[in-house]
Amino acid sequence: MKAIIYTNYGSPDVLKLKDVDKPAPKDNEVLIKVHAASINAADWHMLTADIFLIRLMGMGLFKPKNTILGADIAGCVEAVGRNVKQFRPGDAVFGDVFGYGSGSFAEYVSVPESALVLKPSNVSFEEAATAPLAAVTALQGLRDEGHIQPGQKVLINGASGGVGTFAVQIAKSFGAEVTAVCSTKNLEMARSLGADHVIDYKKEDFTRNGQQYGLILAVNGYHPISAYKRALTPKGIYVMAGGSPAQMFQSLLLGPWMSEKGGRKMGALSAKTNQKDLVTIKDLLEAGKIVPVIDKRYSLNEVPEALRYLGAGHARGKVVITVERNNQT
Numbered sequence: 001m002k003a004i005i006y007t008n009y010g011s012p013d014v015l016k017l018k019d020v021d022k023p024a025p026k027d028n029e030v031l032i033k034v035h036a037a038s039i040n041a042a043d044w045h046m047l048t049a050d051i052f053l054i055r056l057m058g059m060g061l062f063k064p065k066n067t068i069l070g071a072d073i074a075g076c077v078e079a080v081g082r083n084v085k086q087f088r089p090g091d092a093v094f095g096d097v098f099g100y101g102s103g104s105f106a107e108y109v110s111v112p113e114s115a116l117v118l119k120p121s122n123v124s125f126e127e128a129a130t131a132p133l134a135a136v137t138a139l140q141g142l143r144d145e146g147h148i149q150p151g152q153k154v155l156i157n158g159a160s161g162g163v164g165t166f167a168v169q170i171a172k173s174f175g176a177e178v179t180a181v182c183s184t185k186n187l188e189m190a191r192s193l194g195a196d197h198v199i200d201y202k203k204e205d206f207t208r209n210g211q212q213y214g215l216i217l218a219v220n221g222y223h224p225i226s227a228y229k230r231a232l233t234p235k236g237i238y239v240m241a242g243g244s245p246a247q248m249f250q251s252l253l254l255g256p257w258m259s260e261k262g263g264r265k266m267g268a269l270s271a272k273t274n275q276k277d278l279v280t281i282k283d284l285l286e287a288g289k290i291v292p293v294i295d296k297r298y299s300l301n302e303v304p305e306a307l308r309y310l311g312a313g314h315a316r317g318k319v320v321i322t323v324e325r326n327n328q329t
């Protein structure tokens, strides 16, 4: 099969399209013919090892252990191992294979069935491939860390990227009053996703306008953690999902010290996809409560270009890799 391979950390230039052995499913695994994948910041970090901790987290100190990137996957089951209970050949599925060593930038992937759920019939393979990692991150940030409530004032900083476009829609599905922070060119899109209010980060600093929010999900950009705290209501919760390295380190190191007993909470998210949350995302897709925003589509041999585009930091929604082009893709 064809796959995009990397054997050294580096820029997208180190990625090569190669012929490699097609995987065979183990007893608990499902072999999927990949129709579409999508790109995440996680792929960028795994490629470049720009966060040094990646090398220490068992991903390979000097070179990557797993040589095929790609977390999000949508495709058709080609074969199943003898202990697989939930899927049959021919089923259309989608899921997140990051926790199983990645590998969706390839024609086939074999993973345990717990990485997958059935694809809703009202979304294409490309649309389904946008959702697993980014939408589950948004869900876990808002629901599990943020304890989102109906009617609550929720602010999403970095609302126009992969995680942010899902976060706006998921927050609305919980009945929150959503403020989306993005740049001028994305204000209209944020409104169309359901945001009640939009703030142009190029013109206004939401941490200095006197407004306070019950929940802030920081997905992109940078503000000092003290500024986020200022923009919280007295019992408000700040959840850092991503953004600049300074934003991440401040939340991890200072967040626990700055949280108040019975008051404001300053936390960080470490999302982990699981099948239950994938089912929640499937239900939201099926109900039309979340609609994926696809910025660009690339073919498998264009993965380096797609990663360069994402790495520039201005993707609008999700960047998709179309692996198998057909009328259902």
Ligand SMILES: NC(=O)c1ccc[n+]([C@@H]2O[C@H](COP(=O)([O-])OP(=O)(O)OC[C@H]3O[C@@H](n4cnc5c(N)ncnc54)[C@H](OP(=O)(O)O)[C@@H]3O)[C@@H](O)[C@H]2O)c1
Pocket (backbone or CB within 6 Å): 040, 041, 042, 133, 134, 137, 157, 158, 159, 160, 161, 162, 163, 164, 181, 182, 183, 184, 185, 186, 201, 219, 220, 221, 222, 240, 241, 242, 243, 244, 269, 270, 271, 272, 310, 313, 314, 315, 316, 317
């Ligand atoms: N904690 C976790 O478990 C977890 C899980 C998944 C992802 N993440 C992290 O979450 C972050 C976002 O992921 P993503 O997939 O959404 O990335 P992305 O799709 O690459 O985000 C791009 C978007 O960010 C916006 N942006 C850039 N600078 C901004 C700023 N200063 N203020 C507000 N928005 C800004 C861009 O809008 P403009 O073009 O208008 O600037 C663009 O639409 C990454 O750091 C990723 O590592 C964390």
